[in-house]
Amino acid sequence: MKKLINHPDEVVTQMLDGMVKAHPETYKRLEGTTVLVRRNKSSNKVGIVSGGGSGHEPAHAGYVGEGMLDAAVSGEVFTSPTPDQVLEGIKAVDQGAGVLLVTKNYTGDVMNFEMAAEMAEDEGIQVEQVIVNDDVAVEDSTHTTGRRGVGGTIFVHKIAGAAAQEGKSLDEVKAIAEEVIQNVRSMGVAVSPAQVPGSGNPGFDIGENEMELGIGIHGEPGMETIEMTSADHVAERLIEEVLPELEVKDGDDVAVMVNGMGATPMMELYILNNRIHDLLYDKGINTELILVGNYMTALEMSGASLTVLKLTSELKNMLHKPCHTIAWNKSE
Amino acid sequence: MKKLINHPDEVVTQMLDGMVKAHPETYKRLEGTTVLVRRNKSSNKVGIVSGGGSGHEPAHAGYVGEGMLDAAVSGEVFTSPTPDQVLEGIKAVDQGAGVLLVTKNYTGDVMNFEMAAEMAEDEGIQVEQVIVNDDVAVEDSTHTTGRRGVGGTIFVHKIAGAAAQEGKSLDEVKAIAEEVIQNVRSMGVAVSPAQVPGSGNPGFDIGENEMELGIGIHGEPGMETIEMTSADHVAERLIEEVLPELEVKDGDDVAVMVNGMGATPMMELYILNNRIHDLLYDKGINTELILVGNYMTALEMSGASLTVLKLTSELKNMLHKPCHTIAWNKSE
Amino acid sequence: MFTANMAREWVKESSKKIEGNKDQLTNLDQALGDGDHGLNMTRGLKAAVEQLDEDTDEPGQVLKGVGKSLLSKVGGASGPLYGTFFMKAGNHLEGSKVEFSELASGLRIGVDGMKKRGKTERDEKTMIDLLEPVIEVMEERGNDVTPDHLMERANKSLDMVMEYEAKKGRAAYYKEKSKGKQDAGAQSSYYIIQALAEVIKKEG
C-alpha cells in the first residue's frame, strides 16, 4: 500500500502538528508529548480525556473541543499511548473537578490508561475510567478479553462531553458514560485491509471475492468470512447482529452511526444507510440522529461499521447539545 | 475493486435517498429527479445550483444548506446530469431573484447546464452560469478544453453562497463567484485509481512504485508520472505548481484546502498539511483558513489535492460567514 | 425515400450495435476519458428505443423524439451533442416521405448544431469527424447515395480520426498522447452510421 508519509517513525507527530496547524484555534499540542488539548477551556468542569493508538482519525483528536473531549492522547499507529503521555493529558485538563478517562477495551489501552490513572491519583487528581466495549462481533466473557471498543466510543465522547459541559460532577459524568456503554453496540465489515506504516505488508488478507464480517478496527478478525454481497444484504446482517443485544423495540429512539473504515467512498456509506434506515423504520424504531461518514477509521481499510445507541430521554437530551469539534460540529 | 453497492444502475438514486434519510431536516429530493433541494429556504435570495457527475461526494449535495447551495443536481457516476434535471433544480430554487449555476469546466457539465439555462430562460427565469477551472495541471488555452474544475469549486459554493445569503443580487453574486474563480488554483496527485461501478476495471493504472501528478477527479491524466516520494516532497511540488499563477506574496491572505481523493487516510492529509502550512508560512503568507478532509473526491481514488484561494478582504469576509451543510458546518 | 419506419429501424439498430459494443466504447473512453461512453450511450439509446414514437409516419417526429430521449438520459458530453444532432435534424424534416437529399440537409443542420453546442471544429478528434464527412457524401450524392458510399467514407474517417490529436473533451488532456488511439465518440458515431447504412440497404 502506497502512503503519503515521510517516515514511519514520524507519522504520529507530523500528523498531530498538521492538525494543530490546520486548527490553531481549537488545539494546542503539549510540548514534547502526543497530547492535543483544547484551547478554550470551560472553567471548573470535569475534564474528559480519551485516546488510543493512531490510525483511527478523526478519532480521537478530532473530537477535542467544546462539548466533547478536553484532550486526546495518541499512541503510535494501532498502539496504545504510554501512561506518562496519558498522565500529561490528565494534568493538563484537570481543573479540580476530576477527570474521566474514556478507553476502548483493548488490553493495551486499558492497562496504560489504568497506570496513568494511578499515577494521577498519586498526584492528588481524582480520576475515573470507563471502558467502551461495543463490538458485538466478539463474545463478552469475563474469562477472555471481552468485546472490543469501536465506533460507539464517539457517542460516549459526545454524551459524556455534553454532561461535563453542563457542569455535572465526575460521578455523574461517569454514570452517564456507563449508561451509553450499556446501550451502544456496533459491528463492522471490511472488504480490503489496512497496513501499518513501516510494516512490510497489510495486516490481513481478504480473498478477491470475499468480505470479513465483524472486523475490528485494527484488522482483528471477526465472526466470519463471507462472499462479497450487496450493500442491502450487508446492512441487513449488521442490523441483525447489532440490534438483539440492545433489545430495541417499536417506539424506541436510537442514534445511528454508519461509519466508514477509511477508504470507503461516501457513496457506499449512504447506500448502506438507505437500507439501514428503512430496516429500523420498518421495525418502528425512531432514528433521532444518523451520522454517516468517517468517524472511527482504520487507516486505509475499506469497509463500514454500524453503531446503534439506544436512547433514554437523558441520553437524547445530551446527544442534542451543541458541540464544536473538527469531526462533529453541532450548533444549538 | 470491491464495492458496497447493490446494482450499478441504482447507485445514484440509492445514495441520494440515503443522504435524505440521514439528513431529513436538511434536504428533500425532488420527486422523480436526482435533485436535492434545501428544506429551509431563506426567502427572496438568489438561488445557487451546482452539480455534476456523482462519485465526488460529499460534492455536491453535501454543500446544500444555509450559506451555500440551494440545490445540487447529480448525474450518473462521473457523468454530467442532463439538462432537464438541472432545469428542475433551477425551477425549485428560483424565488424571483434569479439563479446562479456553478459548473466545473468539463465539456459535459458546461453543455448540459448551458442547455438547462436556456430552457429556464425560456420559462422566464433569470439564470447566470459560472465555470470553475482551477486545475493548474491542465494548460489554459482558448483552443482547447481549458483547465478542469476541481476542489476550488467548494470555495465558490461557500463564497457565492454567503453572498446570496446576504441578499446580494444575481449580478453581484455572479461577480463574486467569478472573483473566486480568478483567485483559486488547485492540483492533485493520485497513488491509486478509482473504478466506476459497473465498469470492468479501474479507470487508469499507476505503477507499483509510481504516483500520478496533476490527476483529475475522474482519473484524467495530469502532468507527469513520478516515482513514489515523500509527503513533504509532494507538498512542495503541489505548492510550486499552484502558487505561481496566483501571484501570492508576503503578507497575502489565503484559504487552503488539503483534500482527500476518497481513500486517503486523514493521517496522510494532516501530514501533507504539516508541510504545506510551513511552506506558506515561510513565504510570509497568512493562512486564514485551512480545510483538511474529503471535500471533492473521486470514488475510491487514493491521493490528495491542494487548493489555494487568494483572498481579497471581500472574499475573506464571505469566507468567514456561517454555513450549515453536511460537509461544511461553520458557526457564527 | 426515408420513412418513419426506417428512422425507427435506424434507432433500434444503433441501439443494438452500441449495446453490443458497450465494452469496446467504454474501454476506448477509459484510455482517453473517464470510461463511461459505452454506459452512457447504451443507457441513452435504450431509452430512445423505449420511447420511440411508433405511431407517427413522419421520420422527423421520430428523430426529434430520439434527440429528446438522448438529451434527458445520456448526460455527459455525448448527451447534449447527440441530443442536439437528432433534435435539429428531426426538426428540419417535414412530412412522411423524405428524400435522401432532404435527409442530408437535416443531418447537416444536426451536425452544425452539434458543432456549435460543442464549440468544435473538424479534426479535433470527436464524433464530428465521423458524422460530418459522411453527411458531406450524402450532400454530394443527393438521392443517389448508397449504403456503400456511406460506409466507404465512414471507414476512411475512422482510420483518420485515430491519428488526430484530441482538442476537445476529456481526451484533450492527453495532448499528443491521444494520437494513435481511437476516440470513443467517433466510434459510437461509426456504429450509428453503420446502422443507417444497413437500414437503407434493407429498406431501400
Added chain:
Amino acid sequence: MFTANMAREWVKESSKKIEGNKDQLTNLDQALGDGDHGLNMTRGLKAAVEQLDEDTDEPGQVLKGVGKSLLSKVGGASGPLYGTFFMKAGNHLEGSKVEFSELASGLRIGVDGMKKRGKTERDEKTMIDLLEPVIEVMEERGNDVTPDHLMERANKSLDMVMEYEAKKGRAAYYKEKSKGKQDAGAQSSYYIIQALAEVIKKEG
C-alpha cells in the same frame, strides 16, 4: 553474582536480538494481533539502551531504569507488562552484588506484577508462559542455575505455548484458531531470556 554490568549487557543483548528479529515478531503479531509487536519492542529496547544508567553499580537501578523506559516508550499491551516486570524486579534487588537466587526472587516479583497488571494466568498464551517457567527454574536451582537450565526450559515453553489457545490480548479474538501459531510476546520473552542466558554464560 549478577552485576550492574551484566544487567546492562542483558538489556543491550535483548535489544540486539529483538531488533534482529523485528520482522519475525511483527509477522507473528500480524497473524494473531495487529502487527506491531516487533516495532513496539524495538522502539522500547532501543530507548532502554539509550537511557541505560551507565554509572550505577547496582543492577536493581539498571533494571528499574529499563522498566521506566519500556513503560514510557512501548505503549500497547507489551509496554505496561514488560515495564512492570523490569520495574518491580529492579525495585526488589538491592546493592551491587546480587546472588542469582536473589535475582530469581526479583524476577518472580516482576512476573507476578505482570500477571496482576494483565489480569493473566499461566497457559493463556502470553509472554508469561515463557517468563514464569524459566523463573521457576531459577527459583528451584538457586545460585546453581546455569544458562543451559534457562534455555532448556525456555525452549520447552516456546514449543508448548504455540499449542495453547489464546485467552488474553488481541490474539484471544482468534479463539481456537490461535492454536498452532506462536504468540509474539512469548517469542520476544524468549529472546530476552536467551539474552540473559548468554550474559550469564559470558560473565559467569
